[in-house]
Amino acid sequence: MARAPAPKTPVAAKTETAKTAVTKTTASSSKTAGKAAASPAKAKGKAKPEQAERPATAAASAAAEAKAGTPKSATEAKPSAKSLAEEIAEEASQNTLALNPLVGLRGEDLVSAAKTVIGALAAQPQIVAQQWMGFLGELGKIVTGRSEVAPDPKDKRFAHPSWGDNALHRGLMQSYVAWANTVTEAVARTNLPDKDAARARLVTSIFVDAMSPSNTLIGNPLALKQAIDSKGQSLLDGMKNYLADLAQNGGLPSQVDMSKFKVGENLANTPGTVVFKNEVLELILYTPTTDKVFARPLLIVPPQINKYYAVDMSPSKSMIRFLLANGIQPFCISWRNPTARQRDWGLDTYIQALDEAVDAARDITGQDTINIMGSCSGGITTSTYAGWLAGQKQDKLNGIILAVCVIDTEAGADTDFSALVTPESVLAAKQISATRGILDGQELAKMFAWMRPNDLIWNYWVNNYLMGNQPPAFDILYWNADTTRLPARLHGDFLDLIFTNPFVNANKMAIHGTPIDMGKVKAETYVIGGTTDHITPWKAVYQTARIYGEDTTFVLSNSGHLQSLLNPPGNPKAWFVTGKARQADADAWAAGAAKQEGSWWTHWVDWLKQRGNGEVAAPKQAGSKTHKPLGPAPGTYVFEP
Secondary structure, three states: OOOOOOOOOHHHOOOOOOOOOOOOOOOOOOOOOHHHHOOHHHHHHOOOOOOOOOOOOOOOOHHHHHOOOOOOOOOOOOOHHHHHHHHHHHHHHOOOOOOOOOOOOOOOHHHHHHHHHHHHHHHHOOOOOOOOHHHHHHHHHHHHOOOOOOOOOOHHHHHHOHHHHHHHHHHHHHHHHHHHHHHHHHHOOOOOOHHHHHHHHHHHHHHHHHOOOOOOOOOHHHHHHEEEEEEEHHHHHHHHHHHHHHOOOOOOOOOOOHHHHOOOOEEEEOOOEEEEEEEEEEOOOOOOOEEEEEEOOOEOOOOOOOOOHHHOOOOOHHHHHHEEEEEOEEEEEEEOOHHHEEEOHHHHHHHHHHHHHHHHHHHHHOOOOOEEEOOOOOHHHHHHHHHHHHHOOOOOOEEEEEEEOOOOOOOOOOOOHHHOOHHHHHHHHHHHHHHEEEEEEEHHHHHHHHHHHHHHHHHHHHHHHHHOOOOOHHHHHHHHHOOOEEHHHHHHHHHHHHHOOOOOOOOOOEEEEEEOOOOOOOOOOEEEEEEEOOOOHHHHHHHHHHHOOOOOOEEEEEOOOOHHOOOOOOOOOOEEEEEEEEOOOHHHHHHHEEEEEEEEEHHHHHHHHHHOOOEOOOOOOOOOOOOOOOOOOOOOHHHOO
16 A cells, blocks of 8 residues: 555644645546456456355444444445446546656656746747736736636635635635636647646646645635734744754654554554564464354455554554454564665565465465455555466465555556656666665655645645644554655566566566466455545556456445545445446446445455355464464564664
């Protein structure tokens, strides 16, 4: 899983939390995110017969779900294809960006994009003149109070009544919106090749967002009121926050109050035991909470670029606790946080370590095969492992679950941020990590912030500095700030996937001498995407399902990247769409899929139960004769700085 976008918080909701006033020109949500399934790998079916899927369910709350153990059945609805497609498109319209975070956002790339914009406008002065004259005309209407220019209703930056009631702030807001529309339209009308046009849109949007009057003290009515009401104390507090971030957070505003959380106490506190450990990972087995459990366990493979406990946050949103309440035996990998000393750990290193963990889980549970789940880059690792096993004709995996994971690197390649992914930028990223020995998680966090500056930078700029508030205390944001590193060689291996695309092109990658061919993978598969995921767009995730075969169950949840994973029952606004991945086109799949209310977790746990190999008595103690308990969860690797 990649760095998480910041959720909207009570503190942040008072300030700037939503999208830009200007409608950005981005990849249309109605376009196909990837190619049709033309290759044998994409067109293959499953070896096992299709099993009937149980309807999804919804519960009143996560607590009620855990208490009941097995969720109650809910009504399944299948609206007309048109209405469902429109609903999905509306959700996906928020998906404006898609970027491989491992490449990075270099200053040189932004400067180059800015030069492209300036050069294009200079070469077509008639566009500049037309847009400028239009802006001057609108400015005249603003000065005389006749303008009807208004921000997007969803733009919370201008939601305060003062933006409409106060003449000064109304004029500032309307002038900004008119200017932003002018700049954006001028850039959109330039005659640029597709890749250059995407780069131009990107740098323009960052510039336009930075110039919002809400980012200034004079231009923000809430900040002015706070300064007056506090007799200037908010400004002093804001300066203290700014100086602290300058010294401790690389100059970016902090997103979370780190003092409110502690791993093992109010996060990652589900009882469990470390039952296996090697140099790369610790394997945690969680303590059963039911008298009987399903014999075949689930092994969770988190991304290497995050710590594992996204699946075990506070109890109300812990995926681990939900699985335990439903009789699933969950194992979870906790990756070691590498330093420059581990610079030579590559994808093959992680595959070997994962294989040892899988064998430990098989030994402890007495099962020949297990179910396995990988999210984001953990899904890439899981897919590599599945291909490696298949190449060796080893049968260790029964079911494979992949969440918010893109393994077709050409899917979604027409987005604005992807325009910065060039051979030069990839080479530069590899050289930087090779020099340092690692890719630092703090650098990833900064880059992700610039992916969505309104939400991840200017929002907190206003809250922390202009308003003088402390950043919110929110568990997901704490996890997001608890960064990790990647070894240089693993970073390079991930970057190489961009150009080799080995999960589509068989035998382009080998692990320990075994070529990877996804056409040989026969496990049953379940893939999850999020409608508003701006990191792994859902149509690109759909292509992941297609690569695994037409009998793959694809689930589309109405949420974003991390929210697609942390989606416990109880949210009245939650819904998901599910169906087999039998259409080559993602939109065609959505048109024929079934919509269900509630969390996809309930649908998924039924899928797991059907593949759980029956129920057995819950084990009295963790481990086995071969794999004895090594210590309590959450282990030791999660604490390594």
